[in-house]
Amino acid sequence: MAPLEPLVKSKVSKAFLDSSHGGIACDTCHNGNPDGQSKEASHAGLERYPSRNNVEAACGGCHDEIVSTSRQSLHTTLSPYLTTLKARADMGKWDKIKTGYDRHCAYCHTGCGGCHVSRPGASQDGFINGHLFSKRPYSVNQFSACHGSRVGNEFFGKRGQGDVHASKYHMDCVDCHSGDALHAAAPQDILGRYHAENALQCIDCHKNLEAGSIREHGIHTGKVQCQVCHSQSYTNCTNCHTGTDSQGLPYYINEKDKEDIKIGLNPQRNVANADYRYMLVRHIPVNPGLFDFYVKDALTHFDRLPTWKRTSPHNIRRKTWQNANCNNCHGNRDLFLSSKDLLAYEVDANRQVVVPDPQVPRSVANIPKLEVDTQAVQAERIVTSQWLMENKGRTELVLVDAREPAAYEKGHIPGAISLDPMRVKNGIRWPWNTKEPAQLIDPQGLSRVFGESGISDTDHIVVYDQEGWRAGYLLFVLEYAGVQRISFLEGGIQGWRSAYPLGQKTAVPQRKTFRIDANPSLIVDNRYVMDHLDQANVRVVDTRSLDLSNLLAAHERAIRPGRIPGSVKFPFYALFESDVILKPPEEALYMLRVEGLTPDKTIVVTSKTGAWAGAAFFALRYLGYPDVRVHHPSWVGWCNEYCSYD
Numbered sequence: 001m002a003p004l005e006p007l008v009k010s011k012v013s014k015a016f017l018d019s020s021h022g023g024i025a026c027d028t029c030h031n032g033n034p035d036g037q038s039k040e041a042s043h044a045g046l047e048r049y050p051s052r053n054n055v056e057a058a059c060g061g062c063h064d065e066i067v068s069t070s071r072q073s074l075h076t077t078l079s080p081y082l083t084t085l086k087a088r089a090d091m092g093k094w095d096k097i098k099t100g101y102d103r104h105c106a107y108c109h110t111g112c113g114g115c116h117v118s119r120p121g122a123s124q125d126g127f128i129n130g131h132l133f134s135k136r137p138y139s140v141n142q143f144s145a146c147h148g149s150r151v152g153n154e155f156f157g158k159r160g161q162g163d164v165h166a167s168k169y170h171m172d173c174v175d176c177h178s179g180d181a182l183h184a185a186a187p188q189d190i191l192g193r194y195h196a197e198n199a200l201q202c203i204d205c206h207k208n209l210e211a212g213s214i215r216e217h218g219i220h221t222g223k224v225q226c227q228v229c230h231s232q233s234y235t236n237c238t239n240c241h242t243g244t245d246s247q248g249l250p251y252y253i254n255e256k257d258k259e260d261i262k263i264g265l266n267p268q269r270n271v272a273n274a275d276y277r278y279m280l281v282r283h284i285p286v287n288p289g290l291f292d293f294y295v296k297d298a299l300t301h302f303d304r305l306p307t308w309k310r311t312s313p314h315n316i317r318r319k320t321w322q323n324a325n326c327n328n329c330h331g332n333r334d335l336f337l338s339s340k341d342l343l344a345y346e347v348d349a350n351r352q353v354v355v356p357d358p359q360v361p362r363s364v365a366n367i368p369k370l371e372v373d374t375q376a377v378q379a380e381r382i383v384t385s386q387w388l389m390e391n392k393g394r395t396e397l398v399l400v401d402a403r404e405p406a407a408y409e410k411g412h413i414p415g416a417i418s419l420d421p422m423r424v425k426n427g428i429r430w431p432w433n434t435k436e437p438a439q440l441i442d443p444q445g446l447s448r449v450f451g452e453s454g455i456s457d458t459d460h461i462v463v464y465d466q467e468g469w470r471a472g473y474l475l476f477v478l479e480y481a482g483v484q485r486i487s488f489l490e491g492g493i494q495g496w497r498s499a500y501p502l503g504q505k506t507a508v509p510q511r512k513t514f515r516i517d518a519n520p521s522l523i524v525d526n527r528y529v530m531d532h533l534d535q536a537n538v539r540v541v542d543t544r545s546l547d548l549s550n551l552l553a554a555h556e557r558a559i560r561p562g563r564i565p566g567s568v569k570f571p572f573y574a575l576f577e578s579d580v581i582l583k584p585p586e587e588a589l590y591m592l593r594v595e596g597l598t599p600d601k602t603i604v605v606t607s608k609t610g611a612w613a614g615a616a617f618f619a620l621r622y623l624g625y626p627d628v629r630v631h632h633p634s635w636v637g638w639c640n641e642y643c644s645y646d
Helices: 006-010 027-028 064-070 079-088 091-108 139-155 179-183 214-219 226-230 386-393 405-410 443-452 469-480 492-497 527-530 587-595 611-622 636-641
Strands: 235-242 251-262 264-265 278-283 307-309 398-399 459-465 485-489 540-542 576-578 602-606 628-631
Touching: 006 492, 064 179, 079 091, 139 235, 226 278, 235 278, 235 459, 264 443, 264 576, 264 602, 386 492, 459 469, 459 492, 469 485, 469 611, 485 492, 527 540, 527 628, 527 636, 576 636, 602 611
Parallel strands: 398 459, 459 485, 540 602, 602 628
Antiparallel strands: 235 251, 264 278, 278 307
């Protein structure tokens, strides 16, 4: 979640003064001294977070009924964290464990203000709308600001394709998570949110599925959690470590995260509305050394609870790779949690969740194999770290680090040159001005930049980064410039670092001749898009995340939120199973086909400013799409021309 500008975070709007809350004196909620003649005197005793630290005084006077339950709600108490931590802990060391918990885990809890007037503290605070209170929380700057790294990213397509409730029906968090549910009190010893009396279920809305027209619902209802068939891959984190840095600031580090789908056995079938046998499980990053900074050997009863826990990913699609064919699930051992998926220290903890071989559903006989044509996939456009290590000595191989220079200087793959495609000075895109977004410089300029960077048009150029889109965009530009041999390093810097050491010696490139052979047909302007919106053989694809295409947020240089009329929502990261690993071609091609994005059509990709669109171009070309074009002005440029300035 990007930080808000200081003025946006702190400026009280004039409209607030005319609101019901604006008629209440500041010190009524925030304490302080209204008679003070200086800032210091006025702020003496100031309560920055009144609804978190003194909710009865701040909110209870007018909202007593809500406050009476919300102060015991899961958002306020985070009680499942404490319940599960105590179950694992050596209670003789609890005081020191609790210190670590308070400094790291408890930081995420919030009060009324975190949903109704500001962003939560965990997302750097800041007013949402000039101190105006909103009864309905904002999905992006409040719900997603707090739950963004997992729930928000999955829901809005910053990982995966996004949730159908968002993309097709424009639903937001409150459409399912009502105020009554969010404000409800929960027992202090509750084991998790699924044990709450008001826990949401798919069948709250989707009723009588077993009696409907879909045969598979009748077969699976009551046996399989809905999300097993209808979720996309989701984030799993491993090995969280907490500590304090040299400046005394608390930090936590996850060793790695990975997108995956795993089905486990349900050991708690007595929980209401959860009597199914198979459920999706997500790996949580707890480990025996979680609080070693504060006290050694603190979680002596680590095995009492599983580390693969039931999950309900917020990335639902009606059609997914699992339900594309019965045998994509049945007989697929890799989809079901096994002992091979467990780390050494968590084997005993997950015995009830692991699916033994005999309990993996058998393949269904006489089911035709799902046919996905992958013959056109250009496999050579993806290389692995092992391939790179084995081929680094080849003279025609040029390795490019597309991250920001500061990241390159901290550590990079040995021999890599640094070329950030988004840099402003002497870069490949011209700087912003008042009317135009940043777009590619002229072909001769590209020839100069690439040549000075040590790249020849005849080289085999391998590009990597940390997020996928920078490398993908640079590879698009290289193809536009006429380079024939280009490849994306699967796994990026993370994949290399997990197997081989990094270097810090800056590579000084030797200038080469880069003969430009630009292909202007790969880039289209606003007029082309406008003229082809209604063409049956052309699809304009919006590769932005759903918060942007659903008009909930906008690029800072866009006149307003919005999307190109008639464009197909297909977020760029739908093509990835993690930031820097593309999905298997069969799965990616199937997903594209479901959305009507087939290789027989001209695919025009658009984004915020063209960068994600360029990265999507590379991914589609890798998948064998013959006619892909980048709408380089993208939404910012489109809006400059077609949106009203009023």
